[in-house]
Amino acid sequence: MTRRRTGYYVLMYAIGAVLLAAVFGPILWLVISSVSTQAELLSVPTHFVPDHPTLARYQEIFAGAQGSVGGALRAAMVNSLVVATATVVISGVAAVFGAYAFARVRFRGKTPVLLLFLGTYMMPPLALVIPLYLIMANLGLLDTRTGLVLVNCTFTTPFLLWLLSNYFAALPVELEDAAQIDGLSRLGALFRIVLPIARPGLVTAAIMAFLASWDEFFYALIFTDSPAAKTVPVALSEFVGKYASLDFGLMAAGGVVALVPPVVFAVILQRQIMSGLAAGAVK
Template identity: 35%
Template structure:
């Protein structure tokens, strides 16, 4: 009579590893819920009728979704003016920072000059400074040149904290490009400018995309400098306009406020979704190269 083989019991070590992995999975899911829940509540509140928002019993899903709060938010004074101002500031700041940062990154990575190490140390030091500590000095400098309450002053201010990070990030991408590629192009008859445009620029383009995402998100969501420098409501950015969003004299119009917050977040989300694949690949490749 043949005996039936008894399956071996799982080892304690394997079971402990299994429980440990499941514990980390549960912790990750809980952390994700905590991070996502405020955004979820903001979006759902924007679609809820006013009665559901003011109800003592919270509702997780809007029973009858409405777009009235979005129409109310967009009809508020200076909404479209502030959106236009934010677009102007962000586009100019991102383009200017990418051009300047790329040229500076090439100079730091490809050439040796006096003060190069000191420039890198100073750039890192600027990144370590809290942005709040720069408000008063920048305001004094801009006021001397009559650049307060202007979009030009805000753009110049944004460059002070966007440029150092962009230069440092792009420098890692440029260092990862072998010099032999440019030298081979010059041997084939291309000029230094031609090798720069045809070889170096296309290879660094992924890094420019990844860095521009940081510049876009930082410039679009910035509030402190814009609120200090811009006093005229028609010149303010959308984040400053959102901070002055009130309802009636008795209470806050939470529906319109959440709708306005959702509208403010849409450009960042759309821009991130358009380049998310390049972000994940380029940031990791840049980290390995740097």
């Protein structure tokens, strides 16, 4: 029994080590490549530890002249931050009111309507790109941050609606009943009772919407054309196509910079994310 248990633990640790290497190995190599010289990156055998590490690529990104590769990437980061933040605010506000209605208000066809919203989230982007493109073109919002925000809300809002409706349904309704007995309206109970209690779920929803918008590539590629609206994924893809053969390290540095905001959010708000997901999974 002891040998069998020992073998089980060894197997689990081995699987965990392989998964850890698969997840963090590419990220580690990205960081190493970003501080290696071009000669080290092209040398055979490969230099896994750079002999002469340099931060010149990061200086190019953050201090490069306007119109340079670094300037284009900086503009794309600003666009991504603006688009992702606006998407979180708009889809979050809409999802809070909608999710609370699904969780607390009784009306006919509630489940089919919720499934309809969720179905729009599950549809492939390719099925929606033509009607969305026509709508944005008629509104004059092609190649704008505003248009990209509205497009991103089409897939973040249904997901947040589903996530928050489960979370609100798991909260004790007696607290709201007591608040309404004390004179609060249903809307007042939402703002003064439900939302403070639901803070972990709201943080989780906001982070997931931010990450979904930050990483979105397909819609950003279709709906943006100029540096004034392009986001980080699109800028990096063009950057790879234009400059990868010249400087692999600069490409890697751009990838590292693009990874920083999601990682920072995940590390800082890890506890709220886990508690929000755990509570939202219980009805």
